[in-house]
Amino acid sequence: ATPRVVVVGGGFAGATAAKYLKLWGANNVEVILVEPNASYISPILSNLVVTGQMSLSSLTFSYTQLLSYGITHEQDSVKTIDKTGKILYLESGKQLTYDRLILAPGMELEAITGLDNNLVPHAWKAGPQTTLLQEQLSAMNAGDTFVMTIPKAPYRCPPGPYERACVVADYLARNKPGSKVIVLDANANIIVEETTFSAQFANYGITYVPNSTVTSVDSTAKSVTVDQNGTPKTYMAKVLNVIPNQTAGQIILDSGLANDSSGKWAMVNPLSYESTAAANIHVIGDSQATSQPKAGHIANSEAKVCALAVLQLLAGGQPYSQPVTNSACYSPLSSTTATWLSGVYRYNATTQTMDLQVVKSAPTPSTQYFSEMRDWAGNLFADTFK
Ligand code: FAD
Secondary structure, three states: OOOEEEEEOOOHHHHHHHHHHHHHHHHHOEEEEEOOOOEEEOOOOOHHHHOOOOOOHHHEEEOHHHHOOOOEEEOOOEEEEEOOOOEEEEOOOOEEEOOEEEEOOOEEEOOOOOOOOOOOOOOOOOOHHHHHHHHHHHOOOOOOEEEEEEOOOOOOOOOHHHHHHHHHHHHHHHHOOOOEEEEEEOOOOOOOOHHHHHHHHHHHOOEEEOOEEEEEEEOOOOEEEEEEOOEEEEEEOOEEEEOOOEEEOHHHHHOOOOOOOOOOOEOEEOOOOEEOOOOOEEEOHHHEOOOOOOOHHHHHHHHHHHHHHHHHHHOOOOOOOOOEEEEEEEEEOOOOOEEEEEEEEEEEOOOOEEEEEEEEEOOOOEHHHHHHHHHHHHHHHHHHHO
16 A cells, blocks of 8 residues: 555645655655644744734635645644554544654643733734734834743744844834833843844844743733742733743644653654654654754755655665755844844764754845845745645
8 A cells, every 4th residue: 555644734844744745755655734724824924914014814825736746635633643553533533544644733832820812912823813913013002012022942933032022113113103112031142143133122222131031921901920030020011922932732742752851842863853752753843852943944944854754764765864954034123124044954973963054144134135035935935835
């Protein structure tokens, strides 16, 4: 029988894996994509939806084109995994067997006391949360205060929260004069592109407070209490944007695959992305615990390494021994300027890890980078969903 690969999650990681399994495996593999949604909404560029510059529909991708490669879309969620029997139990009650399983469920946001996302959005998964934050921002009055919190690393998209602070501050400066932006960071400092972001924060007059760990939220009063090196402090906001700490997707936690030292992310062999906790199960994208960042561009890159390795393993061979992946994060800093950060990772056979070989970032933000950002995103969207 034709071997069956089931891919769980149709984001940057899963959609790319499903597509390249069929492109490279053709009729030698059956590919089923389990994903509850009919279309995908990209978090990439979604900060420009928050400021009203882009529409959510322009970041929405239907799976129709992807399916034309010969992939079957099972519009459902995986509830549990029988790792020994190689069976998936879906939300609908249906069961699916697999020869190899690729899990790409993204990340999960941790609970915070008092946090109600219907009142205080995270907007870290794109969709209704993005729209809610956009509506709250546009309803602010001149002179109001926007408070946002940044999770403890590692989290999805290292520059993303700093980028959000900048585009929100730019929007407020143009539309709601005299408004304030306060950034409460759980980390000890700006974790990426520090020179660029701290210069921008100074330009915009953003108040940046590092070492601020969220302890509770009053969602109705729009206040957040943080622990600052042992001292509690409460901040009041007109609009409060709390981005909680993150873990691997729920199915990874529930299946006992979050086996790194924090117990939150899935350790894998970077040659194949096979879990170190379970045979025949591969984990790519935000949920994996390699040295690579949790980001969409590199999720697409990991997916190709994984898809090729799975095809090689199904054919009785071994995965390619020298994989190279790359990452790119473009960050808008205003409605017309952007910066970027990119990295190349190469497999180190001695340590069996992906080592950062080259890291580069924009020397200074520019309007040219803003236009390149649209081209870069367009290419990534097309390579993943079309
Ligand atoms: P996701 O894209 O979250 O996809 C996971 C999918 O799995 C979802 O569709 C979900 O429905 C599905 N799923 C979950 N559980 C199950 C289940 N049990 N059964 C079936 N399906 C399931 N990255 C970059 O590279 N560059 C950038 O410039 C960049 N900018 C960003 C800006 C912002 C504001 C944000 C928030 C993120 C940004 N990112 C960027 C990060 C990027 O969006 C994520 O890292 C990327 O989406 C992760 O891809 P993924 O496939 O792992 O997860």
